[in-house]
Amino acid sequence: MKKSLLAAGMALAMASGAALAQVKPDVLVKQRQAVMTLQGKYFGPIAGMASGKVSPYNADVVSRNATYLENLAQMPWDGFQPSTKDVKSAALPAVWEQNAKFTELADRLQAETGKLAQAARARDEAGVKAQFGAVGKVCGACHQDFRMKQ
Amino acid sequence: MKKSLLAAGMALAMASGAALAQVKPDVLVKQRQAVMTLQGKYFGPIAGMASGKVSPYNADVVSRNATYLENLAQMPWDGFQPSTKDVKSAALPAVWEQNAKFTELADRLQAETGKLAQAARARDEAGVKAQFGAVGKVCGACHQDFRMKQ
Numbered sequence A, B: 001m002k003k004s005l006l007a008a009g010m011a012l013a014m015a016s017g018a019a020l021a022q023v024k025p026d027v028l029v030k031q032r033q034a035v036m037t038l039q040g041k042y043f044g045p046i047a048g049m050a051s052g053k054v055s056p057y058n059a060d061v062v063s064r065n066a067t068y069l070e071n072l073a074q075m076p077w078d079g080f081q082p083s084t085k086d087v088k089s090a091a092l093p094a095v096w097e098q099n100a101k102f103t104e105l106a107d108r109l110q111a112e113t114g115k116l117a118q119a120a121r122a123r124d125e126a127g128v129k130a131q132f133g134a135v136g137k138v139c140g141a142c143h144q145d146f147r148m149k150q
Helices: A002-015 A025-050 A059-072 A099-121 A125-146 B002-015 B025-050 B059-072 B099-121 B125-146
Strands: none
Touching: A025 A059, A025 A125, A025 B025, A059 A099, A059 A125, A059 B059, A099 A125, B025 B059, B025 B125, B059 B099, B059 B125, B099 B125
């Protein structure tokens, strides 16, 4: 019984656990889209509270969400393999045609979410309010040039 | 220009950033499914390397993945709201009918991934190899009782 549960868990893990080069393009797209979905889940409440549109400000939620976001911001990029160019998604060809610019924005997102998480964990509400816009700007800048208009 | 990018980023964030109670059931399902997708992405290579099916063992990748997994293991559960019962997904009614058992497994996943991440960050290869199976077992146990057979 214990062994079969383990086997089931392992089979599941192995199915998505091949080396990156062997991951199918449609799986890569699904994985990177999953990250975008979760970045929205956790940045949304931060933006709401930091902008004053959602109240009261909850430093515990902001700290938790910003830490998740800092992790998530590292996750999408290896999903933008050239092998995924022909998979239906909102990614524009510019991702590969202007890859240096795309990579620069990817790096900026990681830097800005890192700063946000640091302020959030320090319970520095003023720091979070000063920093959340920088994160939102990178989201918007990348979507403007690299994502199909929705 | 800067302002409009910020506005775009904020609009995006606000769309998914309402208080949890206001998040639409289909969005909750999409978010929790996104977590499952990413848990697979990051646990897979750990299971592969720890079981010896993928080599060589890369302690840096294992440490990074296990830290992501530790974070991800905290994320799915608030997506299993009763409001999502009627949204098409692989979740079985048992999630709500045997919710105490489901919650216990959710807690166990967080505990086991926490231990795994601790060993992984300490570059304790033997510890990772001793612990990864406990994580896989919780995945398998929860899927067996609470997830539609795929």
